Amino acid sequence: MQKLAKKLENISGAEIIAKVKCEALPEVSMKETVKACVDEYFEQVDAIVFVTASGIAVRSVAEHLTHKSKDPAIVCMDECSKHVISLVSGHAGGANALTQMLADVMWATPVITTATDVEGQFSIDDYAREHNLVVTDWAKAKAISAEVLATGAKPVWVDEAEVSQEEEKNACEVCKEQKSTGIDVGKIENDGCENEIGVQKLQIGSHQVVITPQDVSVDAQTLQLIPRCIVAGVGCKKGIPVDKIEHAVQDAFAKAGLRMEALCAVVSIDLKKEEAGLLEFCETRNVPFETYAAEELQAVPGTYSASEFVSGVTGVDNVCERSAVKYASEHGMNQGEQLLGRQAKHGELLLRKQAYGGVTVALAYVCSE
Incomplete structure (x- = not known):
């Protein structure tokens, strides 16, 4: 465990907290139970890696799980490092990516079961995590993933000429006087401070994704990433x-x-x-x-x-x-x-x-x- 923690620290640069619970190793074994340890750290960390049976891992985190947008990545690896399993928050929390990294480090077999990964399809929540974007509506994200799985739809950047007048009309107050160029540009002027904010757009099947920090109005088929x-x-x-x-x-x-x-x-x-x-x-x-x-x-x-x-x-x-x-x-x-x-x-x-x-x-x- 400690060797694995050191490897991960060197690779990722993240702070790693290693805890051991083993009767055969009393000199390093923690006094509290595994569940008590999880209770303490669940809301404080980005990921928890169990080196134990998957059942212990599942029972230890079950009562803490809320939503994939909030839960840390939960990964489980057997003690012989034959398999690494992504259990919780595969995309949004990065459990799938962590599972793959652990498998590469330990020469193990990664077990990843999220549908878009199994089918080799685009995942909007994985894309958001990789690019440090906030998903504003998880129901819409789920609908996009469902369409991707059903139709094989691929993300396509919306060309400037494809932005409609209707989209411009429905833009937020900051953007209403903008010059429409396809990547909608809203101008902010404050006491001599004048800068422009852009809106990037992706089309994924019948859904659109807008990527902007602006407070924009979107319809039922559009997801905003911030x-x-x-x-x-x-x-x-x-x-x-x-x-x-x-x-x-x-x-x-x-x-x-x-x-x-x-x-x-x-x-x-x-x-x-x-x-x-x-x-x-x-x-x-x-x-x-x-x-x-x-x-x-x-x-x-x-x-x-x-x-x-x-x-x-x-x-x-x-x-x-x-x-x-x-x-x-x-x-x-x-x-x-x-x-x-x-x-x-x-x-x-x-x-x-x-x-x-x-x-x-x-x-x-x-x-x-």
Whole structure:
């Protein structure tokens, strides 16, 4: 087990927690039961790998299972490493990919039973996981998979000329005055900040998939996938409660015409690294929280909404805009322009500073160049 954990850590770079329950190895065997161990870690980890009989694995996780969009990957391998079985959350949680990786490492036979994999067909939820996209409607995703299995439908990127006037008419408020070019472009203008957001579209049989962080209106045959590509720079007074931070960030996203699911990180100045409201907000939203020193933020190039008061307190003239741009400039994401089809440059602001009675918020794109 420990050797396997070390191999996985070297291959994936992920943090691996190895637990052993074995009477023959009292010096390393944990005192708690397997189920107690699962109870402790189920909601904290991305994947659980059992090296045991599959029945033990199933019984240990059964009461915790909710939905594939939330459950961690559950994989089971026999003690002789002959077979590796993907048990739960094969696509959305990455259990199938983990199963294949373990099989390759251990020279084992992978056992993957999801229908699209068995049939060698496209899986929309697997595609979403691989590209860090949020599935907004799992019933629609299921319908797409059913059509793929029934007809063998393949995903096809929608050509620019195929976008209809009806689609343009039904676009969100941010997009209504756009110039239609096939990849719908919505323009956001906020205090001199002007950037464009794109919408990429896939046709899969009778269904369409739109990929955008925008808050768009879709019909019954259309599924929206949301890229996690927006960083929120946040400044706040000491002791601001989490509900005020939640309101401020939600309002900022609404002003920008963006879905909250697109939030990928929250950033601020290092004076706020222990701010309870910010930490709770990030924990609830399950996004990382990073901070920067005042001198790092002041060195970020660009023109920002300067405040003498903020400068006197923090040592930098603007926290939210500068921190958002710094994070976005340093943390590229793989989908980038291919999926967003956008004109906004990497690391540029989408929304300049918005003030909400003790909280300031600015938004920036986090995408590869």
